[in-house]
Amino acid sequence: MTTIMISHLFLQNYWWIIVSLLASLLVFLMFVQGGQSLIFTLPRNDMQKTMIINTIGRKWDLTFTTLVTFGGAFFASFPLFYATSFGGAYWVWIAILFSFILQAVAYEFRSKPGNVFGQGTFDVFLFLNGALGPLLIGIAVATFFTGSQFSLDDMNRVKWASSWYGLEAVLDIRNVALGMAVLFLSRVNGLLYIINTIDDDSLKTRSFQKLMINSVLFLVPFLFFVVSILLSSGFAADPVTGTISLEKYKYLNNLVQMPLVLVIFLAGVAGVLYGIGLALLRKSTRGVWFTSIGTVLAVFAVFMLAGFNGTSFYPSAYDLQSSLTIRNASSSEFTLRTMMYVSFLVPFVFGYIAYAWKSINNKNITSDEMNSGEHKY
Amino acid sequence: MIENVDLSLLNWSRAQFALTAIYHWLFVPLTLGLSFLVAIMETIYVRTGNEEWKRITRFWMTLFGVNFAIGVATGIILEFEFGTNWSNYSWFVGDIFGAPLAIEGIVAFFLESTFIAVMFFGWNKVSRKFHLVSTWLVAIGSNLSALWILVANGWMQNPVGMVFNPETARNEMVNFWAVIFNQVSVDKFLHTLSSSYLLGSMFVLSISSWFLIRKREGFMARRSILVASVFGLLASLMTAYTGDESARIISKVQPVKFAAMEALAEGKTNAGLVAFGVLKDSDRKLGEKPLKDFLFKIEIPSLLSVMTAGNKEAFVPGISDFVDGNKEQSIMSFAEKKERGQVARRALIDYKSAVKNGNIALSDSVKGLFSDKAFQDNYFRYFGYASIDKPEDIIPDVSGTFYSFHLMVILGFLFIFLFGFAVYLLFKGTIADNKWFLWICLLSLPLPYIASELGWIVAELGRQPWIIQDLMPVSTAVTDIGSGTVMATFFMFAALFTTLLISEISIMVKQIKKGPKH
Numbered sequence: 017m018t019t020i021m022i023s024h025l026f027l028q029n030y031w032w033i034i035v036s037l038l039a040s041l042l043v044f045l046m047f048v049q050g051g052q053s054l055i056f057t058l059p060r061n062d063m064q065k066t067m068i069i070n071t072i073g074r075k076w077d078l079t080f081t082t083l084v085t086f087g088g089a090f091f092a093s094f095p096l097f098y099a100t101s102f103g104g105a106y107w108v109w110i111a112i113l114f115s116f117i118l119q120a121v122a123y124e125f126r127s128k129p130g131n132v133f134g135q136g137t138f139d140v141f142l143f144l145n146g147a148l149g150p151l152l153i154g155i156a157v158a159t160f161f162t163g164s165q166f167s168l169d170d171m172n173r174v175k176w177a178s179s180w181y182g183l184e185a186v187l188d189i190r191n192v193a194l195g196m197a198v199l200f201l202s203r204v205n206g207l208l209y210i211i212n213t214i215d216d217d218s219l220k221t222r223s224f225q226k227l228m229i230n231s232v233l234f235l236v237p238f239l240f241f242v243v244s245i246l247l248s249s250g251f252a253a254d255p256v257t258g259t260i261s262l263e264k265y266k267y268l269n270n271l272v273q274m275p276l277v278l279v280i281f282l283a284g285v286a287g288v289l290y291g292i293g294l295a296l297l298r299k300s301t302r303g304v305w306f307t308s309i310g311t312v313l314a315v316f317a318v319f320m321l322a323g324f325n326g327t328s329f330y331p332s333a334y335d336l337q338s339s340l341t342i343r344n345a346s347s348s349e350f351t352l353r354t355m356m357y358v359s360f361l362v363p364f365v366f367g368y369i370a371y372a373w374k375s376i377n378n379k380n381i382t383s384d385e386m387n388s389g390e391h392k393y
Numbered sequence: 394m395i396e397n398v399d400l401s402l403l404n405w406s407r408a409q410f411a412l413t414a415i416y417h418w419l420f421v422p423l424t425l426g427l428s429f430l431v432a433i434m435e436t437i438y439v440r441t442g443n444e445e446w447k448r449i450t451r452f453w454m455t456l457f458g459v460n461f462a463i464g465v466a467t468g469i470i471l472e473f474e475f476g477t478n479w480s481n482y483s484w485f486v487g488d489i490f491g492a493p494l495a496i497e498g499i500v501a502f503f504l505e506s507t508f509i510a511v512m513f514f515g516w517n518k519v520s521r522k523f524h525l526v527s528t529w530l531v532a533i534g535s536n537l538s539a540l541w542i543l544v545a546n547g548w549m550q551n552p553v554g555m556v557f558n559p560e561t562a563r564n565e566m567v568n569f570w571a572v573i574f575n576q577v578s579v580d581k582f583l584h585t586l587s588s589s590y591l592l593g594s595m596f597v598l599s600i601s602s603w604f605l606i607r608k609r610e611g612f613m614a615r616r617s618i619l620v621a622s623v624f625g626l627l628a629s630l631m632t633a634y635t636g637d638e639s640a641r642i643i644s645k646v647q648p649v650k651f652a653a654m655e656a657l658a659e660g661k662t663n664a665g666l667v668a669f670g671v672l673k674d675s676d677r678k679l680g681e682k683p684l685k686d687f688l689f690k691i692e693i694p695s696l697l698s699v700m701t702a703g704n705k706e707a708f709v710p711g712i713s714d715f716v717d718g719n720k721e722q723s724i725m726s727f728a729e730k731k732e733r734g735q736v737a738r739r740a741l742i743d744y745k746s747a748v749k750n751g752n753i754a755l756s757d758s759v760k761g762l763f764s765d766k767a768f769q770d771n772y773f774r775y776f777g778y779a780s781i782d783k784p785e786d787i788i789p790d791v792s793g794t795f796y797s798f799h800l801m802v803i804l805g806f807l808f809i810f811l812f813g814f815a816v817y818l819l820f821k822g823t824i825a826d827n828k829w830f831l832w833i834c835l836l837s838l839p840l841p842y843i844a845s846e847l848g849w850i851v852a853e854l855g856r857q858p859w860i861i862q863d864l865m866p867v868s869t870a871v872t873d874i875g876s877g878t879v880m881a882t883f884f885m886f887a888a889l890f891t892t893l894l895i896s897e898i899s900i901m902v903k904q905i906k907k908g909p910k911h
Contacts, residue, residue, distance in 0.1 A: 074510050074514055075510075077465070077506035077509065077510070078503075078506055078507065078510075080465065080469070080506065081498065081502045081503055081505075081506040083469075084469055084472060084498050084502055085495070085498030085499060085502060085503070086498075087472055087473055087476075087494075087498075088472065088491070088494035088495035088496075088497060088498040088499075089495045089498065089499075091475070091476065091483070091487060091490075091491035091494055091495065092487075092491030092492045092494065092495035092496075093491070093495070095483055095484055095487025095488060095491050095563075096484055096487070098475075098476045098480075098483050098487060098491065099476060099480040099481070099483035099484040099487060100480070101476070102473060102475075102476025102477045102480065102483070103476055103477060103478070103479075103480025103481075103483070103872040103874070104480070104872075104874075106477055106872070106874050106878060106882075107878075109473060109476075109477055110477060110882055110885075113469055113470055113473055114885065114889070116466075116469055117466045117467070117469065117470065117889060117893075118466075118889075119466075120462055120463070120465045120466035120469070121462050121463050121466050121893050121896070121897075123462070124458055124459055124461075124462035125459070125462065125896055125897070125900060128459065128900045128903070128904070129900070129903045129904075129907075130899040130900050130902065130903030130904075131896050131899065131900050132895055132896045132899045133892070133896060170562070170745050171562040171745075172484050172561065172562050172563070173480075173481050173484070173873075174480055174481075174872070174873075175873065176874065179875075181874060181878060347487070347488045347491065347492075347565075348488050348558070348561075348565040348566065350565065350566055350567055350569075351488050351489070351491075351492055351565065351566045354492065354566070354569045355492055355495060355496075358492075358495070358496050358499060358500070359499070361499055361500060362499060365499060365503050365504075368504075368507060369503065369507050372507045372508060372510065372511050372527070373507075375511065375515065375518060375519050375523070376510055376511060376514055376515060376518060376519075378518065379518065389910075390514075390516065390517065391455075391458075391513045391514060391516070
């Protein structure tokens with residue numbers, strides 16, 4: 017294996033790209049959560065609610081698996097992040113996980129007789145996961161730019177400086193802004209997915225109506241987050257010594273110095289806007305195709321901005337020199353290389369997911385199917 | 394490494410992990426076992442075209458789905474708990490331990506989650522063949538996911554294929570295949586899978602027996618019993634075989650755990666195998682801890698010596714041998730291991746201060762030490778002992794380990810008998826007439842669950858105080874977040890999981906009473 021000349025540096029970058037890709041796919045797939053957060057306000061009747069839950073529900077475990085794989089891949093490639101963030105920002109991650117536990121049972125249990133707590137309870141579980149999941153994940157990712165309160169000792173053991181163990185992140189308005197942006201982006205994607213996959217005219221009309229306000233509620237905090245991050249100081253890592261310092265306009269500089277990332281970011285934002293516009297102006301059902309690709313591109317660019325070009329991707333505002341970079345937080349060269357070979361399976365995985373997805377989605381959801389007595393949530 | 398461990402934090406963290414693991418393991422074996430049984434049933438349907446088999450398949454598939462969901466729900470916590478509650482561990486060995494978790498996601502979980510949607514929603518959407526392939530892929534995917542997590546667990550019990558890097562203060566993988574084909578992992582995988590097939594088979598056998606007792610669904614029940622008892626008999630034989638192998642491996646790589654499993658206080662030659670016994674505190678103490686003695690026991694003479702080393706005269710070491718040492722048998726004492734562990738730890742501290750002082754020559758030479766085979770084998774191997782204060786702290790809970798192990802083994806033999814007898818009655822064609830046996834099958838439903846959990850209790854309780862055998866005790870692995878925080882999440886999870894379990898059991902019972910759709 018050692019005969020292949022691939023440097024540790026290359027592998028660290030490669031894995032940052034893979035982790036970023038998983039994160040961006042996850043954010044798109046949270047259309048499932050976005051849809052869940054709409055189940056009490058979007059449908060007019062029980063049948064519409066059943067159809068919504070069944071169309072997004074058929075994808076819930078894909079989102080769930082992407083989250084789990086994202087966690088596993090992050091652990092394998094940047095274990096110091098795993099140890100530091102999960103061990104330190106304890107309450108944020110526990111709250112996220114807790115909401116996903118609720119989700120995993122809710123679909124299968126909600127309409128089954130004898131579920132003890134009633135369908136309403138499990139629908140509340142779905143709503144809680146739908147609202148809290150994206151919000152908290154957005155807040156957690158925002159700390160990649162705004163910093164956290166931790167220090168590491170010379171054996172790399174984490175000490176969290178805030179007794180709120182991660183919840184202190186909500187005190188920074190920028191973190192909350194990204195949380196809101198991710199939540200409402202998930203709802204936009206959820207609405208567009210529902211429009212695309214359910215054959216029900218009145219539900220479609222209502223979804224189009226809801227799209228406008230959700231788009232605005234996504235765009236405002238999103239733009240606020242982007243502008244405030246681009247104008248604030250960022251955490252720069254010296255490429256030779258690894259010393260961390262605050263650099264003015266660090267993320268703006270990153271964009272300028274990495275024009276490809278700038279292009280990806282703009283293309284992503286344009287894709288999301290185009291998809292929304294297509295739905296709002298032309299009542300097209302195909303908006304989700306553009307917002308999905310747009311979401312993936314934009315989130316991917318955000319992660320590139322956080323980790324590349326000598327930037328600390330998990331900075332400590334409390335103790336600058338404890339900040340994590342893709343250089344100091346990564347696995348060894350051997351592990352990253354071994355894992356790279358495993359990652360070659362990913363296109364194959366995408367292939368069969370696409371094939372299975374297509375074969376299940378080839379017919380839209382209708383009320384007839386819901387009444388047919390076939391397996392449903 | 395943390396000199397003053399907050400015991401309450403450590404205990405709550407362990408309790409939380411135990412709670413989530415035990416809950417998770419209530420559901421996973423059925424997923425592993427039932428997925429194959431359902432796949433076999435659907436195969437029969439596709440090959441015969443008999444619609445009855447489709448009904449049978451779909452009935453068990455519904456139960457599979459209910460169980461699967463809650464298994465997934467409890468599983469996500471476990472993965473992230475390594476980070477949230479054992480963050481020092483996550484760093485210390487993340488370079489090796491993270492890889493199997495990532496591979497599990499990429500290779501297994503996607504397979505499972507993608508095709509489970511086809512399995513449940515694809516009946517009228519995809520071809521029969523594609524549906525059948527999907528069902529098999531779900532079974533293979535879930536079994537593959539077990540492989541990777543067991544590789545990770547096996548590595549904790551028997552750490553191989555890595556070198557410690559003082560620069561990063563962690564272990565780094567140098568041999569991927571050694572990690573994968575670790576003998577502990579391989580055996581653990583086979584033992585876990587076969588026992589899960591056993592559990593799945595017992596599930597089908599018990600519920601089918603209930604239908605026969607009630608004189609309902611006779612055709613489905615008899616057909617299901619046929620598949621389950623044959624599969625179950627093979628699985629229970631395989632479980633016994635791999636279990637025996639497992640004990641043998643433990644006696645070599647985790648001899649203290651083995652001594653606890655057998656409650657062997659003092660080592661001896663001609664050691665007998667205790668089939669069952671009742672323990673009491675012995676008069677002899679190691680530090681604060683009294684050793685264990687038998688109040689009474691049923692013993693097969695010399696068998697333990699024969700099983701572990703192949704001959705009657707072989708010496709089987711007891712717990713006191715590992716504390717006091719035994720020169721005759723060249724077993725190192727705790728004190729000596731601790732001394733060696735301290736040498737390794739001092740080297741690490743020397744390295745850190747050499748780096749701080751810019752003494753490159755010294756830091757390079759110390760770093761070289763850690764990749765030196767002799768240093769690894771004679772000193773670094775005992776690294777974790779440096780963090781343990783009292784000699785008796787290396788002794789696990791003997792009673793817990795002993796009783797769990799023996800009860801599991803007794804149940805294991807019972808299962809062989811049960812499945813064997815079911816097969817016998819089936820071929821005689823009288824199974825429906827032997828109500829007493831059907832009742833036994835029905836009432837035996839909880840037993841494989843108990844046996845399976847006991848197996849994990851032996852594995853995990855028996856290896857205390859180590860999170861990584863001899864390298865890291867749990868006390869230095871735990872995240873330093875205050876016991877109050879962990880206590881709060883412990884009760885959160887306990888309440889939630891219990892709530893979900895109640896709901897799950899109630900749904901299962903309802904679905905079973907409803908029976909298959911006509």
